[in-house]
Amino acid sequence: MNKRNESGTSRRIHQIERQLDDLTQHDLLRRRRVTSTPCRASVTVDGRNMLAFCSNDYLGLADHPALQHALQEGAALYGVGSGASHLISGHSRAHAQLEERLADTQAAYIENARALYFSTGYMANLAVLAGLAAADPGQTAIFSESLNHASLIDGTRLARCAVQVYPHADVDALESQLRQSQASTKIVVTDSVFSMDGVIAPVAELTALCERYDAWLVVDDAHGFGVMGNRGSGILEALNLRSSNLIYMGTLGKAAGVSGAFIAAHGSVIEWLLQKARTYIYTTASPPALAHALLTGLDLVQGEEGMQRRLHLHSLISQFKSAFQATLGNQAGGMTLMASATQIQPLLVGENQVALRYAAQLFEQGIWVPAIRPPTVPAGTARLRMTLSAGHSSEQVAALIQALHGLQKKVA
């Protein structure tokens, strides 16, 4: 070891440690809690029994016996690892069957729909934006909603084309950007349900606008697939939208209870992504057993059980909102319940430190709710993000309200 090297290393380590201290100073240091039970309403976390309102397992399927069984069956049929990327030898019958089923979910809304299954939604979003931009190099512009998910933001960066951010839900501002754009390929991209706010994007208006300006509309339905629509097919079903400009992204690790994601689009778009999307091509295919389990996941989502679970979830959302209104009002101890009609119910707190304090107080009472801080949300808008699931009971939602009530008293 030469001395200069050693001190260079320690200087760099020291710099990283200073940055970490800085995060701590600003109440921005994140830590992981360790769970030792399956994802469900009632979990053991850091050795304690807690009632959890954190997960995106919106239908409560992550621990479903039929899914557990299907995963075991998938492992018996296909083994564990896929062994290679999809384009080499990792594409199994289970993946192929899953893609057919996924395409079917969007076939009524997207012309000539085909689907491509990805290991994660993050990768799917990188793929779709970079892939579409690569089809018209130098001539593409992306119009990105200001509250979009980090993976879409990274997708716009990877697309290496002109990117304009339009203000949240501002269809007029977007229209003027589209009108002024000279790009020959225009791509508008939005979350359907904003993950940290719970509000729904004006997807019907956006679809009409994109038809008028001949633009693609990429809709990230991570929080809609499985939850919205009669059959749980998501936002396009819920709004009964039909357009050849639509490109749909749904995730399978949230309401569908397993993992992965898919893009559904016109068959030629899918063929292009399959040829060009680097996050599809240069990565090992996810285990076929997961795709096999997802076939059962889709059966559950689309069947009678899924329908019952969606009904239950929606009744919990109404219960939570009206009980909150009744006992805490809109403003409670400096907290504002955000205007969300979805399973994502954030309570705006403001300061990071206060959000952490509230989350800690709830944790003391056996309720697990995450404090969401920048950069996930803008500075000064730290919040408690509660997510409801069909796995919760009405009594558990009442216990949450009770605990929030206790918070208010402590800080008042």
Ligand SMILES: *Cc1c(COP(=O)(O)O)cnc(C)c1O
């Ligand atoms: C969760 C999420 C993703 C990423 O999906 P993963 O499968 O978890 O990688 C993308 N977009 C939104 C809006 C999400 O909430």
